[in-house]
Amino acid sequence: MSSDALREPFSCLARQHESAVFGIWLFLGTEVLFFGGMFAGYSVYRFLYPDAFLAAGHETNIYYGSVNTFILLVSSFFMAAGEIAAREGLTRFARICFPLTAVLGMMFLILKGFEYNDDLEKHLFPGPGFPLPENGAAIFWAFYWVMTFVHASHLTAGIAAVIRLQILSRNHPEWLRDSPSAKVTALYWHFVDAIWVMLFPLLYLAGRSS
Amino acid sequence: MSDEPGFSMWRLLKVPFLALVALTVLLGSTIFLSYVPMGSMNLVVSLLIAGIKAGIIVTIFMELPKSSAVQQLAAGVGVFWLMFLFLLGFADYLTR
Numbered sequence: 001m002s003s004d005a006l007r008e009p010f011s012c013l014a015r016q017h018e019s020a021v022f023g024i025w026l027f028l029g030t031e032v033l034f035f036g037g038m039f040a041g042y043s044v045y046r047f048l049y050p051d052a053f054l055a056a057g058h059e060t061n062i063y064y065g066s067v068n069t070f071i072l073l074v075s076s077f078f079m080a081a082g083e084i085a086a087r088e089g090l091t092r093f094a095r096i097c098f099p100l101t102a103v104l105g106m107m108f109l110i111l112k113g114f115e116y117n118d119d120l121e122k123h124l125f126p127g128p129g130f131p132l133p134e135n136g137a138a139i140f141w142a143f144y145w146v147m148t149f150v151h152a153s154h155l156t157a158g159i160a161a162v163i164r165l166q167i168l169s170r171n172h173p174e175w176l177r178d179s180p181s182a183k184v185t186a187l188y189w190h191f192v193d194a195i196w197v198m199l200f201p202l203l204y205l206a207g208r209s210s
Numbered sequence: 211m212s213d214e215p216g217f218s219m220w221r222l223l224k225v226p227f228l229a230l231v232a233l234t235v236l237l238g239s240t241i242f243l244s245y246v247p248m249g250s251m252n253l254v255v256s257l258l259i260a261g262i263k264a265g266i267i268v269t270i271f272m273e274l275p276k277s278s279a280v281q282q283l284a285a286g287v288g289v290f291w292l293m294f295l296f297l298l299g300f301a302d303y304l305t306r
Binding site for chain 1: 219222223226227229230233234237240241244245246247248252253256257259260263264267268270271272277278280281284285287288289291292295296299300303304
């Protein structure tokens with residue numbers, strides 16, 4: 001085992017790994033509550049303005065939303081594959097999976113940018129000129145903008161973390177195998193994917209059958 | 211372990227790949243079902259499918275069942291407190 005991956009104050013890699021993974025799960029617990037506040041707010045307002053939320057949800061672009069969901073699911077597969085390969089010491093394969101993961105994440109953000117542009121062209125931003133007459137529709141769109149932007153910010157951080165793995169493992173293949181970084185990054189990436197999986201039905205599928 | 215070509219990647223990646231297939235099928239199903247008029251059940255069905263998808267991500271991609279007890283506890287804490295957020299929040303709104 002290489003000592004390159006071992007950091008203070010840990011005496012062995014196993015303990016460092018256990019602590020790092022415990023730490024990221026604790027962090028993700030706080031993230032559950034961070035996003036949970038927004039989900040709870042959305043739920044309360046959907047309860048208060050059910051018809052307006054269905055009418056407003058019908059205006060989101062399901063094509064962008066569906067394709068982006070698929071992109072994130074595939075990115076999670078490559079992240080999982082990269083992390084398993086890193087753990088098994090298959091550094092070359094891991095270093096193919098990580099860039100694919102990052103590129104898929106960037107594709108998500110680019111499509112999101114096109115989607116935001118379409119939304120803005122339709123004036124679907126709460127404030128003057130907002131086109132939907134239903135009382136409460138603007139609240140749905142406020143949640144749409146805040147929740148998707150916060151998610152995209154998290155994804156951006158995830159892309160940076162994946163690129164970090166690629167850079168740090170460039171000349172140190174053993175680091176990728178021994179360090180908990182791949183596991184921690186993968187857990188964060190999958191969490192961001194899971195958040196989107198929960199956002200998708202609330203923002204994109206609402207009101208489709210009406 | 212080796213980095214040689216021809217190493218059986220399928221053995222390692224079979225479960226995550228099948229998870230991806232399941233997630234894709236569930237994505238297609240939830241989109242299709244969202245266009246079927248079911249009234250208030252549309253929301254229930256879409257959230258149920260989203261819950262199953264999130265469950266697959268947490269169990270297979272994040273490997274939570276294989277994690278140590280203290281890691282599983284840390285993962286459960288967020289969901290535990292989230293439950294209180296929803297229970298207490300809706301205990302107010304649903305009983306007004």
